[in-house]
Amino acid sequence: MRTILYTRCEQSLWWRCLPWLCLVFLLTAVSVGSGGTLLADETDPVKSLVEQVNPAAESVALRGSIFDYGPFVGHAASDVAQVVKAGTWFSFLVFLPFLILPQILLVIIIIKFRGNNPVNKDRAPATFVHNTRLEIAWTAVPVIALIVVAIPITRILDYQESPPAGLHQGETFTMEVVGRQFSWIYNYPQEDLRVGTYPVRDLPEVDLPEGAPRPERISAVQEAAVFPLDRTATLFLTSQDVNHAWWVPAFGVKKDTFVDRHTHTWFTPTKTGFFKGTCAELCGGDHGIMKITAVVLDEDDYRRWVSFKRHERDARRVVDAISQDDDGTAAQEAFTAYVAAGDSTTRLSALRFWLLYDIAIHETLWTEAASRPFAGGIKGLDAFLERTQARRETLRSLLDHHLQDQADLAPQGTDA
Ligand SMILES: [Cu+2]
Structure with a gap:
């Protein structure tokens, strides 16, 4: 009776809570959805690309291991690596008994033939010097294991040498x-x-x-x-x-x-x-x-990187000028020369890319140094952050003025 009452009570509570649960679910879905949209709007492909190719980030994230912290043979990130990984596991498993069995045998012998084992008290030492069958077996078994491993591994070595035939340009x-x-x-x-x-x-x-x-x-x-x-x-x-x-x-x-x-x-x-x-x-x-x-x-980011790379030499001149400690004249002159040589959206994005790339490398290394235990405080961090912020603002101001000038010119061009 008590169970029935309890169950009824529990059920009624459940039904009463249901609308509230639905509301919470709906609100969560809406907030997640809007958050996603917001994030998508805020995504800056230039910044995202900088994060992806910042070599300092790689150095910090994967320090000490070239195996990407993968288990045993690392994470395979290519078709060839998948095959190599499978081959490594295969040979490891074939050779594993040779690693384990002698250790087991050693432990058994240590225990069985130990001096204070009463069974061994009156045992006479063995007098045989060899066992032909045993010697043939322990030579033949490893030879067979080597052949079993060598056949697929030789095929893998061959596979690594030449790319698959029939690939088209673009692939x-x-x-x-x-x-x-x-x-x-x-x-x-x-x-x-x-x-x-x-x-x-x-x-x-x-x-x-x-x-x-x-x-x-x-x-x-x-x-x-x-x-x-x-x-x-x-x-x-x-x-x-x-x-x-x-x-x-x-x-x-x-x-x-x-x-x-x-x-x-x-x-x-x-x-x-x-x-x-x-x-x-x-x-x-x-x-x-x-x-x-x-x-x-991915292909889009790769094409974007290629296009930025084409403008690197010019863009780096502006980036260097922005870093100069003057009243901003050098930066303005370098920027004017840069846009005079070409004024496309890609070229302006390339400029942002190379400045952010330069900043990202240094920020990563400074942040990493500051996070180290017993660092004893990193000298000059505040000054560094100020310099970085100033560089960002200089470029933003140059770009804003330039885009404003373009916008001012556009209606006049239309009227003309
Ligand atoms: Cu070397």
Whole structure:
């Protein structure tokens, strides 16, 4: 009886609550929906692209691991890496018994034949010196295991050498990778572009926190190799000085580079994001910090990056002028020259991109340095943030004035 009463009471409570629950659900849905719209409106493709290709962010996020913190063999971010990963697991599982069984045997023998085991008290030592059957078995079994592993692995090595046939233009992407002591150059023949990283000895002075570690300083000036998503990348690799090796585990690619000849490899990126790699051939004093930053972008972002890259040289002149500590004359002059050479929306966006890119690298490194335990306070952080804010405002003001001038000119043009 008590149960029935309780159930009825519970049911009536449930029915009474139902309209309120519906209302809460409706309000939540509306707020989430409007939040989504708001976010979509606020999304700035230039800012988003800066975040995606900021090499310092990659350095901080993936510090210490080129395996993207994936379990055991890392996260596969390409078709080739998937195959390599499957091959690695397969060979690991085939060889696993050889790792485990001897340890089990060792433990059994230690326990069974220990000196204070009463069973062994009167046991006479064994007198046999060999066992032909056993020796044949422990030679044959590993040989069979090696053959079982070698067959698929040889096929994988072959697969890594040549890209699939029958790909059309638009589905493929070609890059020349040039190694040099101690950085990488990436040439994009289809786009007529070159992505360069500074050799360590030419490391420019960048605005970094006092005492920032050298690898961070280097990551700040190492541009990422950018790849379009889902397009098969064929890499032709060479070297300017000594042997190097271009290795990005997430792509399943590791290829040697030699002077005066090209090696080649391929992969199709299947995930967007940052992927870290390193030179895998001892090539000199700074080999250990000859890192690789690879970024995979979706097609829209990739095209946007290519268009910004075309205006980089001009845009960087304005960015440098904006950083000058004067009354703003240098920035105004550089900006006027920049828009005089071309005044498209892409060109103006490129200007924003390169300023924000420059700021993003330094902000990431300063924030990272400030968040370190026992940092003892980062000197100059406030001054740095002020400088950054001033640079942003200078560019905003230049762009606002320019757009206003354009708007003022537009009606006159129409009247004429
Ligand atoms: Cu090296």
